[in-house]
Amino acid sequence: MAPGRVLISFDLELGWGQSGRLSRRELERVRRARELLPRLVEVVEARGLAVTWATTLALGHLDADDALQFAADNAGPSALPELFPEVAELRRFPEAYFFPELVRGLARRSIQDRKPGPAEPGPVEAGPAEPGKTEVGCHTYRHPIWNDATPPDLELEFRLSRQMASRLGCTLETLVFPRNRYSSRALAAARAAGFLGFRRDEFVSNSERRSGLHVALGRAERFLDAFGLARPVRSGATRPGVTSEGGLCSVAGQRFLRLDDPNWMRQVHLSHVRRELRSALQRGETFHLWSHPENFARSPSGALLAFAALLDEIGELKEQGSAVSETMAQVCHAYRARLPLR
Ligand SMILES: [Zn+2]
Numbered sequence: 001m002a003p004g005r006v007l008i009s010f011d012l013e014l015g016w017g018q019s020g021r022l023s024r025r026e027l028e029r030v031r032r033a034r035e036l037l038p039r040l041v042e043v044v045e046a047r048g049l050a051v052t053w054a055t056t057l058a059l060g061h062l063d064a065d066d067a068l069q070f071a072a073d074n075a076g077p078s079a080l081p082e083l084f085p086e087v088a089e090l091r092r093f094p095e096a097y098f099f100p101e102l103v104r105g106l107a108r109r110s111i112q113d114r115k116p117g118p119a120e121p122g123p124v125e126a127g128p129a130e131p132g133k134t135e136v137g138c139h140t141y142r143h144p145i146w147n148d149a150t151p152p153d154l155e156l157e158f159r160l161s162r163q164m165a166s167r168l169g170c171t172l173e174t175l176v177f178p179r180n181r182y183s184s185r186a187l188a189a190a191r192a193a194g195f196l197g198f199r200r201d202e203f204v205s206n207s208e209r210r211s212g213l214h215v216a217l218g219r220a221e222r223f224l225d226a227f228g229l230a231r232p233v234r235s236g237a238t239r240p241g242v243t244s245e246g247g248l249c250s251v252a253g254q255r256f257l258r259l260d261d262p263n264w265m266r267q268v269h270l271s272h273v274r275r276e277l278r279s280a281l282q283r284g285e286t287f288h289l290w291s292h293p294e295n296f297a298r299s300p301s302g303a304l305l306a307f308a309a310l311l312d313e314i315g316e317l318k319e320q321g322s323a324v325s326e327t328m329a330q331v332c333h334a335y336r337a338r339l340p341l342r
Pocket of ligand 1: 013017176177179
């Protein structure tokens with residue numbers, strides 16, 4: 001049997017992930033996440049594992065003026081009030097909204113570690129470069145929460161994401177919707193914008209709008225599931241790891257990593273994660289771990305240490321040939337190669 005696949009994705013959004021002004025507590029959490037981020041990148045890269053950094057692309061701007069200029073150039077000055085209603089906030093806390101050196105570094109590496117195509121294109125046209133270990137995914141341009149977005153809103157957000165990526169020198173192939181929430185309209189817009197696939201969360205995602213109660217119940221279930229309490233036996237996936245939805249690859253994000261709890265909870269969580277990881281790999285399934293740097297922010301050292309130990313285990317499974325480590329883009333390419341999407 002073919003080895004199972006391990007995916008790791010992180011959502012990079014910092015302050016953009018909060019709606020409106022940051023409370024003092026949120027700001028503190030974002031600042032800690034920012035401080036931790038370079039170490040997090042290093043921990044994954046040092047182990048040679050593949051990772052998808054689902055990035056809110058506006059983080060790549062130098063500052064508020066750069067963002068305003070870019071948006072005015074690409075969407076027209078009249079779009080600015082709607083795109084950036086809280087300009088004062090962006091100027092006041094630039095460290096929460098802009099992290100160009102990190103985003104540029106990831107973008108650079110996402111290109112460097114791709115397999116180069118033939119140096120001299122011959123009569124047979126060279127195909128696109130193979131996706132590399134570091135993938136910059138799209139977590140939209142500004143992280144809007146899409147419940148009632150109109151097709152023009154969606155089109156603009158994806159267009160600005162792509163334009164920003166091209167300024168950073170990378171291409172975007174996969175997508176994580178803000179809060180994992182989307183509608184069939186959002187899927188159609190993502191497909192039209194040329195994305196290959198997206199990550200879904202089994203507890204909160206849905207292809208149509210969910211009520212606040214549904215989302216709250218989904219979150220409660222996800223919390224219980226972190227400790228193996230939602231379902232007595234969870235084999236890594238209740239649905240296949242990759243399916244087709246709205247003409248895109250829908251890649252399950254089976255395991256939301258909670259590393260910021262008190263140590264005993266973290267240990268219970270991690271032993272559950274290890275069990276489901278091994279069981280998914282034994283079945284040759286895809287197992288997808290995801291989180292945010294903010295989920296490490298309360299006790300960064302402990303969380304990082306626990307994460308590094310989990311990565312070491314994945315690294316060993318990879319060495320033994322029981323797992324391959326891939327980005328979301330790689331999984332989507334593999335899925336499409338076998339099964340053309342309709
Ligand atoms: Zn997000």
